[in-house]
Amino acid sequence: xxxxxxxxxxxxxxxxxxxxxxxxxxxxxxxxxxxxxxxxxxxxxxxxxxxxxxxxxxxxxxxxxxxxxxxxxxxxxxxxxxxxxxxxxxxxxxxxxxxxxxxxxxxxxxxxxxxxxxxxxxxxxxxxxxxxxxxxxxxxxxxxxxxxxxxxxxxxxxxxxxxxxxxxxxxxxxxxxxxxxxxxxxxxxxxxxxxxxxxxxxxxxxxxxxxxxxxxxxxxxxxxxxxxxxxxxxxxxxxxxxxxxxxxxxxxxxxxxxxxxxxxxxxxxxxxxxxxxxxxxxxxxxxxxxxxxxxxxxxxxxxxxxxxxxxxxxxxxxxxxxxxxxxxxxxxxxxxxxxxxxxxxxxxxxxxxxxxxxxxxxxxxxxxxxxx
Amino acid sequence: xxxxxxxxxxxxxxxxxxxxxxxxxxxxxxxxxxxxxxxxxxxxxxxxxxxxxxxxxxxxxxxxxxxxxxxxxxxxxxxxxxxxxxxxxxxxxxxxxxxxxxxxxxxxxxxxxxxxxxxxxxxxxxxxxxxxxxxxxxxxxxxxxxxxxxxxxxxxxxxxxxxxxxxxxxxxxxxxxxxxxxxxxxxxxxxxxxxxxxxxxxxxxxxxxxxxxxxxxxxxxxxxxxxxxxxxxxxxxxxxxxxxxxxxxxxxxxxxxxxxxxxxxxxxxxxxxxxxxxxxxxxxxxxxxxxxxxxxxxxxxxxxxxxxxxxxxxxxxxxxxxxxxxxxxxxxxxxxxxxxxxxxxxxxxxxxxxxxxxx
Numbered sequence: 001x002x003x004x005x006x007x008x009x010x011x012x013x014x015x016x017x018x019x020x021x022x023x024x025x026x027x028x029x030x031x032x033x034x035x036x037x038x039x040x041x042x043x044x045x046x047x048x049x050x051x052x053x054x055x056x057x058x059x060x061x062x063x064x065x066x067x068x069x070x071x072x073x074x075x076x077x078x079x080x081x082x083x084x085x086x087x088x089x090x091x092x093x094x095x096x097x098x099x100x101x102x103x104x105x106x107x108x109x110x111x112x113x114x115x116x117x118x119x120x121x122x123x124x125x126x127x128x129x130x131x132x133x134x135x136x137x138x139x140x141x142x143x144x145x146x147x148x149x150x151x152x153x154x155x156x157x158x159x160x161x162x163x164x165x166x167x168x169x170x171x172x173x174x175x176x177x178x179x180x181x182x183x184x185x186x187x188x189x190x191x192x193x194x195x196x197x198x199x200x201x202x203x204x205x206x207x208x209x210x211x212x213x214x215x216x217x218x219x220x221x222x223x224x225x226x227x228x229x230x231x232x233x234x235x236x237x238x239x240x241x242x243x244x245x246x247x248x249x250x251x252x253x254x255x256x257x258x259x260x261x262x263x264x265x266x267x268x269x270x271x272x273x274x275x276x277x278x279x280x281x282x283x284x285x286x287x288x289x290x291x292x293x294x295x296x297x298x299x300x301x302x303x304x305x306x307x308x309x310x311x312x313x314x315x316x317x318x319x320x321x322x323x324x325x326x327x328x329x330x331x332x333x334x335x336x337x338x339x340x341x342x343x344x345x346x347x348x349x350x351x352x353x354x355x356x357x358x359x360x361x362x363x364x365x366x367x368x369x370x371x372x
Numbered sequence: 373x374x375x376x377x378x379x380x381x382x383x384x385x386x387x388x389x390x391x392x393x394x395x396x397x398x399x400x401x402x403x404x405x406x407x408x409x410x411x412x413x414x415x416x417x418x419x420x421x422x423x424x425x426x427x428x429x430x431x432x433x434x435x436x437x438x439x440x441x442x443x444x445x446x447x448x449x450x451x452x453x454x455x456x457x458x459x460x461x462x463x464x465x466x467x468x469x470x471x472x473x474x475x476x477x478x479x480x481x482x483x484x485x486x487x488x489x490x491x492x493x494x495x496x497x498x499x500x501x502x503x504x505x506x507x508x509x510x511x512x513x514x515x516x517x518x519x520x521x522x523x524x525x526x527x528x529x530x531x532x533x534x535x536x537x538x539x540x541x542x543x544x545x546x547x548x549x550x551x552x553x554x555x556x557x558x559x560x561x562x563x564x565x566x567x568x569x570x571x572x573x574x575x576x577x578x579x580x581x582x583x584x585x586x587x588x589x590x591x592x593x594x595x596x597x598x599x600x601x602x603x604x605x606x607x608x609x610x611x612x613x614x615x616x617x618x619x620x621x622x623x624x625x626x627x628x629x630x631x632x633x634x635x636x637x638x639x640x641x642x643x644x645x646x647x648x649x650x651x652x653x654x655x656x657x658x659x660x661x662x663x664x665x666x667x668x669x670x671x672x673x674x675x676x677x678x679x680x681x682x683x684x685x686x687x688x689x690x691x692x693x694x695x696x697x698x699x700x701x702x703x704x705x706x707x708x709x710x711x712x713x714x715x716x717x718x719x720x721x722x723x724x725x726x727x728x729x730x731x
Contacts, residue, residue: 123724130448130505134719137653141712149706325541328521335517342510349500349507 020340021290024307027336028314035317042313044194049309050302051184051200052265056258057282057301058207059251064296065215066247067227070283073117073132073248077255078275079143080109085179085260085269086147086170090157094178096186099264106256113139114252118245125230129293129345136279147271170271180267200261207254208298223247227294284308284337293348311336393721397661397714401680404687411694416566418687425682427557427573428638429658432631432651433678434577435624436659437584440669441593442620443600444497445505446659446722450652451512452493453628455519456485461633461642462542465551466530475552475637482629489515490625494618512652520645546642552633553640573638580627581671596620600667631655657681657715660722684711 015022032042056074063071084102093101117135124131151157152168160167162174184197214220222243225233234240259278263269286296288311289304312333319329409415432450439447447453460482469477493511497504524541528534533546547553559572587593598606599616607613632651636642659669662677688707696706 120720120724126502127505127723130509131720131723133506133509134716134723138713138716138720141709141716144709145706145713148709323525325524328524331517331520331524335514335521338510338513338517342507342514345503345507345510346496346500349503352503353499353501 018290020288020344021303021307024288024311024340028307028310031311031314031318034321035314036321037314037317040193042310045313046306046309047194047196048265050305051197051204052262053258053282053285053305053309054204054301055200055207055261056255056278057286057305058204058211058298059254059258060282060286061211061296061298061301062214062223062247062254063251064291064294065220065227066223066244067230067294068121068244068247069129069132069293070286071132071248071251071255072129072279072283073114073121073135074251074255074282075136075275075279076113076117076139077106077110077252078259078278079139080106080113080252081256081259082263082269082271082275083109083143083147084256085176085263086151086162086174086271088179089162089174089176089269090159092159092178095182098179099183099260102260103257106260107253110253110256111249114249115245117252118248121248122241122244140276143275144272172271174269174271176263176267176269179264181265183261183264197265200265203261211298219243219246280337280341281308284340287340287344292344308337393718394661394663397680397684397718400714401683401687404683404691407695408687408691411691411698413690413694414566416564418690420567420569421686422679422683423574424557424568424570424638425686426678427570427577428635429631429655429682430574430577430674430678431580431627431634432655433658433662433674433681434581434584434671435627435631436655436664437669437671437674438596438620438623438627440659440664440667441588441600442596442617443603443667444617444620444624445508445666446656446719447508447624447628448505448652448656449493449508449512450624450628450655451516451648452489453486453625454632454648454651455515456489456625457482457629457632458519458642458644458648459485460629461636462528462533462644465533465546466528468530470550472552472555475555475633478552478633479630482633483626486626486629487622490622491618493625494621497621498614498617509652513649516646516648523644542644544643544645544647546644548636548640548642552637555637556634557638570638573634576634580630581674585671592616592619653719654681654685654715657718660718661715664722665725666722681715684714 056078059074059077060071063069081102084105087105088098088102091101117132117139120135121128121131146155148169150168151170152163157163157170162171163169164171181197183200183203184195186199187197187202189196189198215224222233222238223246225236225238226240226243230240233243259275262278263274285304285308286300287304288308289300289302291297291300291304315333315336316326316329319332320326322328405415405418408418435450435453436447439445457478460480461478463481464474464478467477493508496511497508500507526542528540528542533542535541535543556572556576557570560575561571562569588597595606595611596616596619598609599611599613603613606616632648658677658681659673660677661680662673662675664670664673664677688710689705692707692710693705
């Protein structure tokens with residue numbers, strides 16, 4: 001059916017189905033010449049940002065498969081990753097071993113947080129997204145309690161250079177200089193000015209392969225069944241609640257790894273703010289790539305990361321060139337990020353409602369015919 | 373001492389029907405009031421602070437009520453109403469009104485914005501029944517970030533509001549001294565050495581709250597409650613569900629607009645740009661702490677919730693700080709963290725309750 005449609009290529013349906021990416025291509029097409037960046041700079045920035053963000057965005061795919069929508073709770077994993085990095089920093093373990101150890105430390109924390117998040121989402125079925133979103137704020141409070149008050153006083157931190165001057169609590173910025181880009185530089189290929197972090201790309205590719213493989217496993221199939229219809233899945237003997245919790249746990253753990261990859265690229269950890277926007281940016285990027293709340297592919301991830309970050313790079317300069325005020329561009333890109341999420345969520349809910357009423361009408365029609 | 377009585381009856385009520393989180397929060401506040409004198413903070417100063425902040429915030433919390441009644445859920449889109457209020461306020465100052473007149477004109481100017489935006493917002497929420505809260509959140513965020521651009525671009529001229537050196541673009545914070553700073557709070561205010569009761573602000577809230585109560589008992593108000601408790605029955609009874617929902621969203625938005633004006637007159641400053649961003653969550657958690665659920669809220673919930681929430685906001689910094697000083701010998705400002713955990717925990721709790729009606 002879909003193939004047929006593609007063959008008789010209908011421009012109108014194409015635009016309707018891909019309205020968000022098309023809109024972004026247009027925005028970028030206008031902004032890039034106005035901003036006046038050299039192509040080489042843009043390319044190198046985009047490559048850096050794919051390496052930085054793609055893994056995090058991939059972590060969103062699994063809950064979408066399980067019908068739990070966009071996992072606004074991925075921030076929980078990011079916090080777990082940060083805690084891992086703080087410990088590694090304190091223990092003075094440098095480079096790749098440090099990153100691997102940070103990932104290992106993040107796993108149990110992510111699993112615990114993911115389990116908690118999944119359990120609470122199961123109690124709030126149909127409101128998973130807003131629950132995940134509030135969960136961010138809630139766990140952020142606990143994160144602050146631990147990092148700002150317990151670390152150094154209850155949880156031993158050996159080196160005072162990552163502590164606040166008062167003797168407990170982690171500094172606002174933790175320097176990750178010894179881990180900075182150690183994954184990216186492991187196998188780095190330079191083409192002119194452009195550095196390609198091959199090893200990070202290999203990790204991302206492995207992650208993509210994992211997701212492709214995972215979709216075909218029993219658990220992956222179960223998740224898709226749960227995503228299609230919870231009641232039907234339950235009737236076929238799938239433990240719905242457990243499957244949903246597992247999907248959130250997986251997403252949280254992967255988000256933890258993603259956050260560590262993200263931070264090793266940046267090279268420093270802003271302890272209390274690094275995670276606060278990460279969920280929003282990742283979700284916006286995924287949606288820009290053409291994903292919706294109930295359907296997302298690996299292609300969406302990469303298209304999204306390229307388009308969204310292209311807009312992000314050029315918007316301040318383009319805004320300055322057009323209006324004479326660089327703040328306009330800054331605000332514009334924030335507005336676009338939120339706007340795209342709003343539009344995508346609204347389109348999804350409206351579609352869901354239409355489908356529901358259509359199904360209702362069909363049922364009524366069938367009943368009427370039966371009565372005849 | 374009247375306030376301890378209220379807290380006590382709160383506790384009793386809490387035991388009966390509030391559920392564990394509210395019980396914990398009410399108990400926490402009560403213990404704060406009891407501890408306060410022992411750690412050297414004056415009880416009456418604390419109480420006065422709480423009442424003042426109650427005056428600032430109560431209308432914003434009241435703005436939750438109509439949407440909860442009509443089944444639209446908690447109004448996470450409150451920033452949209454706040455934006456309308458800010459437009460009204462800036463216009464009023466731009467036109468050169470001062471003193472009490474600037475407040476009245478701000479309310480007048482914000483009304484058309486609130487109604488138009490509320491109408492659009494209500495129309496959108498009707499298209500997406502069932503997913504209101506998530507989309508409301510992002511409608512709020514998008515409108516705030518959109519207005520960030522507008523504050524820079526709109527041709528405001530008043531020298532009290534724009535950046536001095538650039539000669540254009542509104543400042544991030546604007547002093548309301550000479551405009552409507554304190555116009556409600558200072559009206560008939562009762563002053564004692566340790567206390568200041570903002571009678572005017574409380575009366576203004578009481579007026580709006582009474583209006584809301586009266587409205588909910590009119591025919592349209594009853595219809596609104598009916599839509600909220602069971603939309604299918606309401607439709608069967610001949611109520612235009614979509615229209616009622618739009619009306620409720622419009623009311624919520626307008627109350628949000630007036631609410632921010634009341635907040636500003638107490639605070640003394642107008643905050644633009646990203647400031648409205650995080651103003652929805654405190655209001656949401658306040659009404660939930662007061663005993664509301666995702667689809668049920670009353671004026672009592674608003675009053676109790678705002679008092680409890682603002683009590684925690686004002687009391688924790690001083691009392692906990694002083695307490696830590698007594699125990700550990702050093703100050704420990706843990707209050708912000710406690711507030712974040714308590715208020716968001718409360719929202720989470722409310723979201724996980726099964727709604728009485730499934731749509």
